Amino acid sequence: MTDMVHGSVHVDPYENGEPGLARWWRSVDRWTLALVLILFLIGLLLGQAASPPLAERNGLDPFHYVTRQAFFGVLGLTVMLIISLMSPSAVRRCAIVAFIIVTIAVILLPVLGTNYGKGATRWYSLGFMSLQPSEFLKPAFVIFAAWLMSASFTRNGPPGRSLSFLVLMFLVALLAMQPDIGQASLLFASWGVMVFVAGAPWAVLIGIVGLACGGLYAAYLLFPNHIAPRIDRFLEGEVGANSQLEFATTAIREGGLFGVGLGEGSVKWRLPDAHTDYIVAVAAEEYGLVMVLVLLALFLTITLRAIWRLRLEKDPFIRIAGTGLAMLIAVQSFINIGVSARLLPEKGMTLPFVSYGGSSLLAAGITLGMLLAFTRTRRQDDLEDALYAGHVE
Amino acid sequence: MIRVPLRPLAKVIAAREMGENPDVAEAERRAAALRVRRVRERRRAEKRLILVACVVTLAFGWVGFRMGDLSFSGDGRVMSARASEVLRNARADIVDRNGEVLATNLNTSSLYVETRHMVDKDAVADGLAAIFPDLDRDTLRARFDAPGNLHWIKPQISPEQEQAVFDLGQPGIFFGSRQMRVYPNGQRLGPILGGTRYERADTTGAEIIGIAGLENGFEERLSDPARVDEPLVLSIDLRVQTAMRDVLAAEMERLDARAAAGILMDANTGEVISMVSLPDFDPNNRPGFGGYAGDSPLFNRASQGVYELGSTFKPFSAALAMEMGVATPETMIDTRGPLRWGRFSIGDVHRMDPQMSVADVIVQSSNVGTARLALMTGTEAQQDFLRAFGLMEPTGLELPEARLARPITPERWSDLSTMTISYGHGISVSPLHMAAAYATLTNGGLRVEPTLLAGAERPGEEARVISADTSAAIRTMLRRVVAEEAGTANFAEVPGYEVGGKTGSADKPSASGGYDRDKVIGTFAAVFPTSAPRYVLVVTLDEAKTFAYGRTWRTAGWTAAPASAKVIRRIVPILGMRPMPSAPPAPLVDVTLTGLR
Numbered sequence: 007m008t009d010m011v012h013g014s015v016h017v018d019p020y021e022n023g024e025p026g027l028a029r030w031w032r033s034v035d036r037w038t039l040a041l042v043l044i045l046f047l048i049g050l051l052l053g054q055a056a057s058p059p060l061a062e063r064n065g066l067d068p069f070h071y072v073t074r075q076a077f078f079g080v081l082g083l084t085v086m087l088i089i090s091l092m093s094p095s096a097v098r099r100c101a102i103v104a105f106i107i108v109t110i111a112v113i114l115l116p117v118l119g120t121n122y123g124k125g126a127t128r129w130y131s132l133g134f135m136s137l138q139p140s141e142f143l144k145p146a147f148v149i150f151a152a153w154l155m156s157a158s159f160t161r162n163g164p165p166g167r168s169l170s171f172l173v174l175m176f177l178v179a180l181l182a183m184q185p186d187i188g189q190a191s192l193l194f195a196s197w198g199v200m201v202f203v204a205g206a207p208w209a210v211l212i213g214i215v216g217l218a219c220g221g222l223y224a225a226y227l228l229f230p231n232h233i234a235p236r237i238d239r240f241l242e243g244e245v246g247a248n249s250q251l252e253f254a255t256t257a258i259r260e261g262g263l264f265g266v267g268l269g270e271g272s273v274k275w276r277l278p279d280a281h282t283d284y285i286v287a288v289a290a291e292e293y294g295l296v297m298v299l300v301l302l303a304l305f306l307t308i309t310l311r312a313i314w315r316l317r318l319e320k321d322p323f324i325r326i327a328g329t330g331l332a333m334l335i336a337v338q339s340f341i342n343i344g345v346s347a348r349l350l351p352e353k354g355m356t357l358p359f360v361s362y363g364g365s366s367l368l369a370a371g372i373t374l375g376m377l378l379a380f381t382r383t384r385r386q387d388d389l390e391d392a393l394y395a396g397h398v399e
Numbered sequence: 400m401i402r403v404p405l406r407p408l409a410k411v412i413a414a415r416e417m418g419e420n421p422d423v424a425e426a427e428r429r430a431a432a433l434r435v436r437r438v439r440e441r442r443r444a445e446k447r448l449i450l451v452a453c454v455v456t457l458a459f460g461w462v463g464f465r466m467g468d469l470s471f472s473g474d475g476r477v478m479s480a481r482a483s484e485v486l487r488n489a490r491a492d493i494v495d496r497n498g499e500v501l502a503t504n505l506n507t508s509s510l511y512v513e514t515r516h517m518v519d520k521d522a523v524a525d526g527l528a529a530i531f532p533d534l535d536r537d538t539l540r541a542r543f544d545a546p547g548n549l550h551w552i553k554p555q556i557s558p559e560q561e562q563a564v565f566d567l568g569q570p571g572i573f574f575g576s577r578q579m580r581v582y583p584n585g586q587r588l589g590p591i592l593g594g595t596r597y598e599r600a601d602t603t604g605a606e607i608i609g610i611a612g613l614e615n616g617f618e619e620r621l622s623d624p625a626r627v628d629e630p631l632v633l634s635i636d637l638r639v640q641t642a643m644r645d646v647l648a649a650e651m652e653r654l655d656a657r658a659a660a661g662i663l664m665d666a667n668t669g670e671v672i673s674m675v676s677l678p679d680f681d682p683n684n685r686p687g688f689g690g691y692a693g694d695s696p697l698f699n700r701a702s703q704g705v706y707e708l709g710s711t712f713k714p715f716s717a718a719l720a721m722e723m724g725v726a727t728p729e730t731m732i733d734t735r736g737p738l739r740w741g742r743f744s745i746g747d748v749h750r751m752d753p754q755m756s757v758a759d760v761i762v763q764s765s766n767v768g769t770a771r772l773a774l775m776t777g778t779e780a781q782q783d784f785l786r787a788f789g790l791m792e793p794t795g796l797e798l799p800e801a802r803l804a805r806p807i808t809p810e811r812w813s814d815l816s817t818m819t820i821s822y823g824h825g826i827s828v829s830p831l832h833m834a835a836a837y838a839t840l841t842n843g844g845l846r847v848e849p850t851l852l853a854g855a856e857r858p859g860e861e862a863r864v865i866s867a868d869t870s871a872a873i874r875t876m877l878r879r880v881v882a883e884e885a886g887t888a889n890f891a892e893v894p895g896y897e898v899g900g901k902t903g904s905a906d907k908p909s910a911s912g913g914y915d916r917d918k919v920i921g922t923f924a925a926v927f928p929t930s931a932p933r934y935v936l937v938v939t940l941d942e943a944k945t946f947a948y949g950r951t952w953r954t955a956g957w958t959a960a961p962a963s964a965k966v967i968r969r970i971v972p973i974l975g976m977r978p979m980p981s982a983p984p985a986p987l988v989d990v991t992l993t994g995l996r
Contacts, residue, residue: 203448203451205443259470263471302462325444
């Protein structure tokens, strides 16, 4: 049925006769692959600096968290490679099934989840690790929404964009109730860019922006204890002398251009979230502004490369889904670094591939794997389009 | 399912006529339309994707810029702080009217360590513990291992200590430049100068701010980078200040007084030449707060404390009566006591003549006579008169403490209040108020503002409060108080200096309400020389007493008056005043004076 809907699975003429792995190597975005590997290595490097104090506090082996990060990172990278081998339609099928499962998992969070004393119930305890289903919800939703949106491209197709909006609203409400305004905003932002690329009229886009502003204001009013103080502090431009953000800012200032040197930073001793939400502060203190700029450049390059390769994509599903996945990475890293740079209110958000966290690393691997699968070079029937392009003008 | 519109029949027929299958033709047409739509959608998506890429690039660039801004603002902040810290480190000196240094800065060092640079933490801890006996080796060691790189060890160290630490030869120990505020004269000017402390400190320096006294009152001026090289010149004369403090400290001891205050003021300009408040403190080492505020050395009795100063107020009542024209110094006043007013009665300490001239009322200090004068002049005139002398408002002295000294006046100013205030009860002012008011009263009637800065000018006619004649008449009366046998302040006489003045003995309000007969604040407000007044001296002794002729005397005539005489005797040579020959024949005085000059 789905094939019939968008009928766009292209049969590669080289497929027959060429080994799958060779074809993969030829068509995959090898640069992005390399950049992701660098990101993961930087993450390990920073983790060695940032997490031993936490391990010490928790009475664990100093490199407990580094080891775990390496394990989950390798797991995430493996998952990424496997997914990038899959065809877009296979990815879509898996993702849609996964989306349904993860959504149910998120719905059941208040009943079965664990809050780890952090104020929000976001985790499932699996014994050796804890799973944060909302991390997996994001990429799965992007595929699901792209599928719905691309369906509206077919003649007499369903009103996919409106349907995806309804699903989005349901998920945003679900996340906001945890409350996890950060993930909700991320989801909304990615969906907004997808619908933009899917060709929504400008009037609708303006309505979406208005809705986002209204939603944030509603969150401000609805969570006077959780959200409002952070926003207030951000707007007033002052943060408490002992807040995490203040320590992060001091660390960035200490670091200067080239940092205070390996292992010499002090922020990691003071920040409970140094290894996750404020990993950039650790990077800035020990390795300086240079490291922050390198991180920014890596994420920006990954995003731009994906957009560049999707630019000429003929299949609307791949185009929209790829855009959504790229935006997930871009917006998430933007929010993470932006919080440390004091551009955004305090918001717990991991830095993909760099921050510690099993769910985060796995989800980043899945996201990047799907993105790599979608950005593989494919035959695009350029000649045919060029021939018909004359009719368009 | 939306129904596909029917194909136009004409086209079907036309196709059939051409022998084509109309369905195929229609399918091709539809496919072409779909392709065109696809291409259009794709182009739009391409444009929009490029727009998204631009926005993402801008957003990341923004974050990068902010990060750079933040990490360089750190450097910038340190640098700007360093620049201004150096300036703030520098604080202008304070000198007396003759240029003697009262407050200055010394270069010292602070001591801190950076564990990042240490090679041998144990050796550093051992070495520092050996040099500074108050530092403990193990505590230091624990601090070096604590999180963080920089640890403060000492805010100030001596040059010898600095050398010893330097000789340890250990990396990781650093000296921060510090300025230390030093008061070479210690206790003598404590209540005037107040003191300083470090406000913000970092490795490059520490900001000194004034916390009391002139250091606080002139904070802006002293820390103004543009004027650090220009010392703040006070009206204080260090020699006089030293002499007066020594005399008053000795008198306080001799008279068993709880506290003492003394103010010497230039009668014509309001410049405070000396201001003493005892017990006092060393601003190099300020004591902490605590205990009863009235006994604290930090409490400035001369400018901050307000007291009922008693009969020293009487000359104001006489002056008012003369200014209003209701009396002259010779006008006879009914001094029969006690004067009954409702439930209250006003009496005198000893028997007096039933009728006395206004001058005698002052000389012999008759409460009844002064009260009758006050009834003649009235409440409103009294209030206006006291206000004109500055006795109803805090003085304008540059000390922050002095601005707190708001005179205490009755909430309901009844006729009885007017009568008691006429002889100094029911109104509390600071000794500084009294000095300034006496200067105004005796210098010819021109209102002076007390100041601690050198260079005050004699006020002009616009500052006139009373006529020169009234002022001269008051001076004559004040001189008689000291010079005559019947006057209350014979002990204040210093031959050759024409001391005139008025005693005031006020019972202290007791804690339980009412007044305490055994606790007297004795005040002597003096002016000298009375023929051409140059200085006003106010001396106040708290709970002073002396034993003579078989009884204990607490009145000011026995306490503050002789103390004032000792002060005057000590300071007149410093002030460069020669004694006038004590030959009463009036014409001769002028001749001798001119002859002397």
